[in-house]
Amino acid sequence: MVLQTHHIGWAVRSIEKARMHFQDLGFIEIGVPIIDQKRKVRIAFLKNEQITIEIIEPLCEDSPVTNLLEKSGPSPYHVCFIVSNESPKDLTTQFKEKGFIPVSASESAPAIDGKEVQFFYSKEVGLIEIIYEGMSL
Numbered sequence: 001m002v003l004q005t006h007h008i009g010w011a012v013r014s015i016e017k018a019r020m021h022f023q024d025l026g027f028i029e030i031g032v033p034i035i036d037q038k039r040k041v042r043i044a045f046l047k048n049e050q051i052t053i054e055i056i057e058p059l060c061e062d063s064p065v066t067n068l069l070e071k072s073g074p075s076p077y078h079v080c081f082i083v084s085n086e087s088p089k090d091l092t093t094q095f096k097e098k099g100f101i102p103v104s105a106s107e108s109a110p111a112i113d114g115k116e117v118q119f120f121y122s123k124e125v126g127l128i129e130i131i132y133e134g135m136s137l
Contacts, residue, residue, distance in 0.1 A: 003081040006131055007052040010076045011068045015044045015057045022046045034111040041065055043111040080129035088118055095120050
């Protein structure tokens with residue numbers, strides 16, 4: 001299994017306000033914000049020469065990001081990796097053997113061009129997201 005870092009997910013209360021501060025740090029916006037109704041969030045991507053950040057704003061009180069913001073305030077909360085040549089079923093088996101717990105089934109992500117993504121959790125590492133490169137639902 002070969003993992004390539006794609007982005008860091010960052011919970012924010014307001015994409016507009018966070019974007020201004022990240023721009024002050026040398027980041028530029030990639031594309032336009034996307035609404036993900038299923039996950040109840042609005043997402044924007046920012047990039048500098050070295051890293052891509054996905055800023056994620058909750059759309060409503062029952063968004064999972066709302067709870068993160070209440071507990072930790074604006075902060076990074078997941079790292080996203082791309083995998084090639086791995087099926088969701090095979091990767092889930094491999095990750096389970098390594099102690100990761102799947103917290104979602106693989107599903108299409110509108111903010112990542114409809115590519116298939118899946119989330120896993122480890123109490124030692126936290127939340128990670130996997131993008132299945134070359135796979136779309």
